[in-house]
Amino acid sequence: MTDVEKLGEQAIGLFIFSLISLIVVLCGLLWFGWWVSQRRGCVSPYTKQPMMYGVDLPVVFARQVEEFLKSLPQPENAPFDCTKAAICRQTHRIFPDCVKPGEIIALNWGFLQKRYHGNWVSWGAVRKDIQEHIKLHHHSLDGFQLEVSSPRPKPEAVDAFYANTHPGPLYVDVLTKIFLGWQRVPGTPFEVLVVKKPDFESLNDIL
Numbered sequence: 001m002t003d004v005e006k007l008g009e010q011a012i013g014l015f016i017f018s019l020i021s022l023i024v025v026l027c028g029l030l031w032f033g034w035w036v037s038q039r040r041g042c043v044s045p046y047t048k049q050p051m052m053y054g055v056d057l058p059v060v061f062a063r064q065v066e067e068f069l070k071s072l073p074q075p076e077n078a079p080f081d082c083t084k085a086a087i088c089r090q091t092h093r094i095f096p097d098c099v100k101p102g103e104i105i106a107l108n109w110g111f112l113q114k115r116y117h118g119n120w121v122s123w124g125a126v127r128k129d130i131q132e133h134i135k136l137h138h139h140s141l142d143g144f145q146l147e148v149s150s151p152r153p154k155p156e157a158v159d160a161f162y163a164n165t166h167p168g169p170l171y172v173d174v175l176t177k178i179f180l181g182w183q184r185v186p187g188t189p190f191e192v193l194v195v196k197k198p199d200f201e202s203l204n205d206i207l
Contacts, residue, residue: 042098042105044088045156046163051105054085054094061188065094068185069192076116076195093168093182093191109156116180116195118173122158123181124149126174134177137198143183144196145170167191 044051054062066079080096086105087094097114098107112120123131123146135141149170150162158169168182168191179196 042107045109047088047090049090051086052089053099054082054087057082061190064188065185065190065192072194091164091168092189112155112180115193118176118178118180120155120171120173120180121153122150122155123170123172124151125153126172130174134172137177137200139199144179144181
C-alpha cells in the first residue's frame with residue numbers, strides 16, 4: 001500500500017469519526033433540549049397543569065404573602081423568596097424554592113417533606129376519634145381545610161375533587177400531632193403551606 005493510499009484511508013477514517021462525533025453531539029443537544037423543555041414545563045402536583053413563575057407575582061401580593069407568614073409561629077413558617085417559587089395557575093398555591101437556574105421548575109410530591117419533615121397523611125383518612133384527640137392539642141385550627149379532605153392516606157393519591165378545594169388539602173402527622181396545610185393569604189387569592197405545632201404536649205396540660 002502506497003503512502004497516498006494510507007493517507008486516503010486515514011482521511012476517510014477521520015471523516016467517518018468526525019461524522020459520528022457530530023451525530024452524537026447533535027443527539028445529545030436534542031436530548032438536552034427535550035429534557036429542559038420537560039423540566040421547564042413542570043406541572044402542578046394537584047392539577048397536572050403548567051405553572052407560572054413566582055417572579056411574575058405582583059409585588060403587592062408578594063408583600064402580603066411575606067407579612068402573613070411573619071404573623072405565624074416561627075421559624076417553621078419563615079417567609080420565602082417568591083422569585084424562586086412556582087404558582088399553580090388553577091389553585092393559586094405557591095410552592096417555594098422550586099425554580100432552578102435557567103427558569104427550570106423542579107417540583108414533585110417531595111415538596112411536603114421539603115416544607116416540613118413528617119409522616120404526612122391526609123386529614124380525611126384519619127379516624128374521627130383520632131381527629132378529635134388531635135384537635136384537643138390545639139387552641140385553634142382556623143384557616144385550615146377541616147371539612148373536605150381526601151379519605152386516601154397518601155397525599156399524592158388525592159383526586160381532582162379534593163385537590164381543588166379551597167383552602168387546599170390538610171395533612172397531619174398523627175404521632176407528633178403537627179399539621180401541615182394550605183391557608184389562604186388574607187386579601188389575596190393565593191395559598192401557602194402553613195405548619196401548626198400542638199399548643200399542648202399532653203392531655204395533662206389541657207386539663
